[in-house]
Amino acid sequence: MKKNKSMLLIAWLLVLPALVIRGFTIIYPIFATFKISFYKVSLLRGINEFVGLQNYLDVFKDPKVLTAIQFTFIFVVVSMLLHIIFGVILALILNMDFKGRRFLRTIVLIPWAMPMVVIGMAAKWGFNNDYGLVNDFIRRFFANFELSWLIHTNTARFAVIAMDVWKDLPFFAILVLAGLQFIPNELYEAARVDGATKVQAFLKITLPLIMKNILILSIPFTMWRLASFDIVYAMTSGGPGSDTELIAYRITTEVFTNLNLGYGATLAVLLFIAMLIFSSLNLYVANKK
Template sequence: MISRKSQHWIAWALILPVLMIRGFTTIYPIVRTFINSFFDIRVLSGVNEFAGFNNYLNIFKDEKVITTLKFTVMFVLISMVLHVIFGVALAMILNMNFKGRRFLRTIVLIPWAMPAVVIGMAAKWAFNNDYGLVNDFVRWFVPGFQMNWLINTGTARAAVIAMDLWKDLPFFGILVLSGLQFISGDIYEAARVDGANGSQSFWHITLPLIMKNVLTLCIPFTLWRLTAFDLVYSMTSGGPGEDTSLIAYRITMEAFTNLNVGYASALAVLLFLVMAVFSYMNLKFMNRYND
């Protein structure tokens, strides 16, 4: 009979290979990125020198990165506000009792299930001025309408945010719907007896009861916005100029196109810190709400 101490060592021996593989594929890249961020590593020039904090200082001198950071913040904030507003509205609609409700709940997830690269490529065609679906629709009401959506800064940014919202809003709404279904109908019945109308029931019953669920969802959805890459890559390639470039896209371009590994590593560390700050802010806000 194997002793308890032997069983303990056998268990560790069995999981040790998995821990080693996980450590090599997760921890090592993170540590290596932090180390590389203090070196000037330019593959094309054959440079590999210690640079100290120069990579970090150069970030705030790089106009391309400044533009990227501004749009990343704009993208995250606007997208999340719209996700919350329209996500709750979508969840309320899907929670109504009507014929075909189950079918609608199923097909509404189709955009979320589609790869972002496919959506980006389709959007690139849809927003084309000459043969795009969007302008073709507008011309039904405004003959001769002309708009180069992805060439102008403001409309290109709006298009990227709109496509991001179109893709992930259904998933956000379905998750909010799961919180709505835990609210007992007896609460609404009691409110109706007390004379509350639909609007009052929403603001004083529905919204407070699902707010914890919504705030919890905001944490991963915010982090997903911060690391968004494929939609911009396939839709605008960061253009016009760098006006729709997100931080994850800029890191990829510096690392794999410009082969400026040290600078890309510094940007990746910056992204890590920004994600940590956003996570902390979300958690603090949620804890304050729970208190």
């Protein structure tokens, strides 16, 4: 018994330095951010004064922040819906038995392996009206097609969401495919004997059995969407105007461009709370399911 306690003590002593460093690099910044959010800190004007909840009240009066919140909500919801719908479809295709299946499963991950900044910069050129790949393809069917995608609000938002889905969809599909591998073929054979169609087998067997996988996968993918920054930074820089700004990009602008540390910390706290709510909700739904 004493030997086990001694071994346990030694184990804790060995991991203690890592725990202290990890705790300092995580817990301290969180508390510091919460503290700064109650101050008005501006490096450009040399201001550092306690303002209480004023920063939080100013958020709801700032049109740029409200626009960023609106687009972040649209970005997360639409992107996740498309990930789930097309991710399941792609997973079903990759799960089929055909020649070259392994090769297709390998190359389909190429977009996910590419850095988002590289994809954003390439997309910025690809959506160009004069020499972009997208318009060149469309003009093969509609010769007089003209559209500057990234200078109009709706099309710029569509382009940002489309590139986000294009990059991470293969990874989502591969993870759903892993869940499909655990469904016994006997279930499908029994359904076939009972006269079920492929659509009925999907709705009654496949979808219920992979639903928990999808819900659990939605948690980190939702978090990544909420904290997404690089796609907007590389592709649109928040334009036109501030219509494609995500909240994470707005925080970066306030802190590193405007040097408004207190206001940026307030936005970071609100984003932290939103991510906490989303993750708690997703975990609750996954556990219930």
